[in-house]
Amino acid sequence: MRPIIFALTICFSLAASATTVPDRFETLAKQADTARTQEHVPEAIRLYREGTKLRPSWYEGWWFIGTLLYDQDRFSEAGAAFEHLLASPRHRGPALAFLGLCDYETGKYDSALARFRSWASAGWGGTPEFRDVADFHFALLLTRDGRFVDSLFLLASGAPRLGDTPELSEAMGLASLRMKYLPENYPPEKREQVWLAGKAALYAAQLPKDFARADEYAARLEARYPEQPEVHAFRGTLYGFEGKKVEAEREYRDELKISPSHAPALVALTAIDLEKGDLAEAGVLARRAIEADSSNAEAHHLLGRVLLAKGDLQASVSELETAKRLAPGSPAVRSHLAMVYSRLGRTQEAKAESAAFLVLKNKEEIMAPPEEKLRATAREKAH
Amino acid sequence: MRKVLVLAIASLAACAFCAPIAAAQQAPAASKPSASKLSPSKPSLDQLLQAASKARDENRDEEAIRLYRRAVAEEPESEEGLWFLGTLLYEKEQYAEARDVLRQFLTLRPDAGPGWAFLGLSELQTRDYSRALDHLQRAMAVGMGDRKELIQLVFKDVVVLLTRFERYDDSLNMLLKMLDGAAQQPDLIEPAGLGGLRLPLLPAEIPPDRRELVDLAGRAVLALQTQQYDEAKSEFKRLVTAYPNEPGVHFLYGAFLLQLQPNEAVPELERELEISPTHVLARIRLAEALIAQRDYDRALALAQQAIQLEPKRASAHMMAGEALLAKGQSDEGIKELEIARAGDPAVSRTHWDLVRAYKAAGRKEDADREKKEIEKLYHSNSSSGPSAGGDIPRDQGAP
Numbered sequence: 028m029r030p031i032i033f034a035l036t037i038c039f040s041l042a043a044s045a046t047t048v049p050d051r052f053e054t055l056a057k058q059a060d061t062a063r064t065q066e067h068v069p070e071a072i073r074l075y076r077e078g079t080k081l082r083p084s085w086y087e088g089w090w091f092i093g094t095l096l097y098d099q100d101r102f103s104e105a106g107a108a109f110e111h112l113l114a115s116p117r118h119r120g121p122a123l124a125f126l127g128l129c130d131y132e133t134g135k136y137d138s139a140l141a142r143f144r145s146w147a148s149a150g151w152g153g154t155p156e157f158r159d160v161a162d163f164h165f166a167l168l169l170t171r172d173g174r175f176v177d178s179l180f181l182l183a184s185g186a187p188r189l190g191d192t193p194e195l196s197e198a199m200g201l202a203s204l205r206m207k208y209l210p211e212n213y214p215p216e217k218r219e220q221v222w223l224a225g226k227a228a229l230y231a232a233q234l235p236k237d238f239a240r241a242d243e244y245a246a247r248l249e250a251r252y253p254e255q256p257e258v259h260a261f262r263g264t265l266y267g268f269e270g271k272k273v274e275a276e277r278e279y280r281d282e283l284k285i286s287p288s289h290a291p292a293l294v295a296l297t298a299i300d301l302e303k304g305d306l307a308e309a310g311v312l313a314r315r316a317i318e319a320d321s322s323n324a325e326a327h328h329l330l331g332r333v334l335l336a337k338g339d340l341q342a343s344v345s346e347l348e349t350a351k352r353l354a355p356g357s358p359a360v361r362s363h364l365a366m367v368y369s370r371l372g373r374t375q376e377a378k379a380e381s382a383a384f385l386v387l388k389n390k391e392e393i394m395a396p397p398e399e400k401l402r403a404t405a406r407e408k409a410h
Numbered sequence: 411m412r413k414v415l416v417l418a419i420a421s422l423a424a425c426a427f428c429a430p431i432a433a434a435q436q437a438p439a440a441s442k443p444s445a446s447k448l449s450p451s452k453p454s455l456d457q458l459l460q461a462a463s464k465a466r467d468e469n470r471d472e473e474a475i476r477l478y479r480r481a482v483a484e485e486p487e488s489e490e491g492l493w494f495l496g497t498l499l500y501e502k503e504q505y506a507e508a509r510d511v512l513r514q515f516l517t518l519r520p521d522a523g524p525g526w527a528f529l530g531l532s533e534l535q536t537r538d539y540s541r542a543l544d545h546l547q548r549a550m551a552v553g554m555g556d557r558k559e560l561i562q563l564v565f566k567d568v569v570v571l572l573t574r575f576e577r578y579d580d581s582l583n584m585l586l587k588m589l590d591g592a593a594q595q596p597d598l599i600e601p602a603g604l605g606g607l608r609l610p611l612l613p614a615e616i617p618p619d620r621r622e623l624v625d626l627a628g629r630a631v632l633a634l635q636t637q638q639y640d641e642a643k644s645e646f647k648r649l650v651t652a653y654p655n656e657p658g659v660h661f662l663y664g665a666f667l668l669q670l671q672p673n674e675a676v677p678e679l680e681r682e683l684e685i686s687p688t689h690v691l692a693r694i695r696l697a698e699a700l701i702a703q704r705d706y707d708r709a710l711a712l713a714q715q716a717i718q719l720e721p722k723r724a725s726a727h728m729m730a731g732e733a734l735l736a737k738g739q740s741d742e743g744i745k746e747l748e749i750a751r752a753g754d755p756a757v758s759r760t761h762w763d764l765v766r767a768y769k770a771a772g773r774k775e776d777a778d779r780e781k782k783e784i785e786k787l788y789h790s791n792s793s794s795g796p797s798a799g800g801d802i803p804r805d806q807g808a809p
Contacts, residue, residue, distance in 0.1 A: 219609070247657060
């Protein structure tokens with residue numbers, strides 16, 4: 028995942044930014060380029076540094092200082108060089124991702140996550156290979172931040188291209204087991220669990236889906252760790268992907284025996300009950316999910332749907348509005364909110380929600396990470 | 411235990427490394443005095459390095475570190491300062507800082523094998539496993555002189571990391587090189603067991619309830635690798651008796667039996683496929699055993715399933731090719747063997763298969779070319795492969 032960066036970064040080579048330049052600067056720039064292409068790295072770095080001293084706005088110079096240092100694993104120094112590129116609209120995107128990578132490598136994880144978010148907002152710049160590296164680290168940080176679904180979304184998007192990669196399966200294992208850790212700091216005794224879950228998740232994310240192998244690893248995980256929290260919930264999710272609803276329900280119920288307040292399992296069971304028309308249990312489970320995690324948008328959404336099905340429109344709208352506040356990018360929430368507003372005679376609001384639903388539904392079909400879609404939605408709202 | 415060994419190695423390596431660096435430093439230091447030399451209140455770089463060296467010799471490590479830090483602040487490209495600061499920090503278990511200092515050192519001295527070794531060892535401690543493996547392998551490629559303890563440590567950690575990155579065959583291959591006839595190496599039992607069972611864990615990551623399993627497998631693999639076949643068989647039997655339903659166990663035993671009693675291997679490999687239905691290598695090795703028993707239809711079916719599961723696995727194509735040739739489907743067989751050759755050109759068995767197939771098809775020039783490839787492989791000595799628990803050995807197949 029890591030060593031390809033240098034080769035990729037060369038693709039960003041840009042023309043010198045000024046047309047009239049002093050001789051000394053031009054000579055230095057040429058010498059630096061020559062040293063770089065001849066792989067005299069320390070010399071190239073020294074020359075680029077001299078060049079940027081002469082001309083602090085020489086973005087190409089900063090770019091090569093940053094990428095050459097990054098390639099030598101000198102992340103603090105590389106980060107300092109990339110900071111200079113934030114003022115350049117042309118370099119800003121990839122520089123933000125590099126800053127995220129440098130912050131990650133120097134242990135500044137919160138800052139790294141913020142950098143990657145900015146990178147996403149700036150349009151996920153970089154070559155496809157560079158994006159794989161940045162996406163991977165972004166996903167690791169999302170897992171650390173407890174954003175497991177978002178993390179898995181990013182990792183699973185790259186899985187068919189990257190194939191059976193040990194680093195990728197480890198990252199997917201951590202997110203699948205909802206462990207707020209990075210690969211370098213999770214408890215060693217959890218390694219076998221993470222590996223088995225990761226392999227199952229990775230095979231399930233291949234194109235075409237390799238559910239046979241995913242199931243084999245998931246079965247090993249369950250056989251080895253039947254009493255561990257998250258194991259049955261993960262198996263339930265996998266069965267859900269495979270369309271095996273009965274098995275999924277059984278696993279979620281097994282998870283609740285181990286972790287009675289497991290919000291994702293409660294939410295999943297609520298959805299199963301709703302589909303079966305068991306509104307009584309669905310309502311109980313949705314309320315338990317909200318009690319366990321009041322910020323769970325899907326729990327509020329499902330309770331809103333239960334209440335809608337029962338005809339309690341006022342209570343339903345309240346839950347759905349909460350869900351909308353928590354997950355403004357969810358098209359399903361908007362759709363149900365439009366239904367309830369309509370039945371309450373709140374026509375204008377119903378129309379607005381229907382329109383939002385259509386915009387978001389269109390975006391839902393695009394394989395784009397959630398931040399990007401949320402950002403686009405917010406911009407559309409502002410307009 | 412490991413710490414004590416490492417301390418000894420670090421000191422040993424540091425002393426041995428010191429001379430050339432010091433020599434290299436002398437000329438520029440004498441001809442081009444640093445600005446600090448002109449200041450009477452500040453010691454020169456040479457003075458700092460001398461004082462640091464004295465403190466190090468007298469085991470005043472904290473003082474030595476403080477002085478080397480000052481030297482490096484004074485002259486960031488002081489190779490001597492960076493080297494001793496890095497290795498002392500490693501000894502003091504300040505791995506993250508040691509790593510950063512050694513990285514700086516290696517930008518100046520990429521030819522320093524022990525530098526890559528200590529960088530990799532530091533990264534192993536900070537759990538940056540991908541870089542650790544890269545850098546330890548670089549240390550091996552560059553060379554570490556005659557520092558036997560350091561070399562042994564680096565080899566062992568490479569074995570362990572290759573397993574963690576699921577490169578089990580490479581790991582077992584390396585283990586074989588390490589053993590080199592030496593039978594008893596207790597610190598290799600766990601790495602051997604993990605590689606043999608194809609469990610991508612570090613020894614420190616083995617769950618307590620798996621230690622016995624890994625230990626049993628490790629003893630069996632080591633006995634096999636050192637060609638103590640009776641002991642190996644006895645250990646394998648203990649393993650399958652104690653863990654009859656454990657994934658990987660019957661495959662390991664079956665792969666062992668293939669070398670000695672191929673007929674007995676078949677039920678073991680079949681049992682593995684009952685436990686691990688998508689086990690690619692169990693299919694391949696079972697196909698191999700069935701070809702030996704002239705059951706070509708079943709062998710071909712298994713090889714084709716293995717190809718479907720893992721299209722890039724060269725040995726699966728090789729087995730499919732052998733089965734097809736045996737069934738008289740020469741063109742299809744040659745195609746599969748050519749895919750196998752492209753996937754892993756260092757497997758002599760594929761070339762032998764192709765020699766025979768091309769000859770039978772009247773393609774003399776192609777057959778001669780394959781013979782030359784076999785000769786090249788023989789002379790490069792790169793065709794040796796694992797003998798325990800992995801893919802089909804690369805040096806099999808000679809008539």
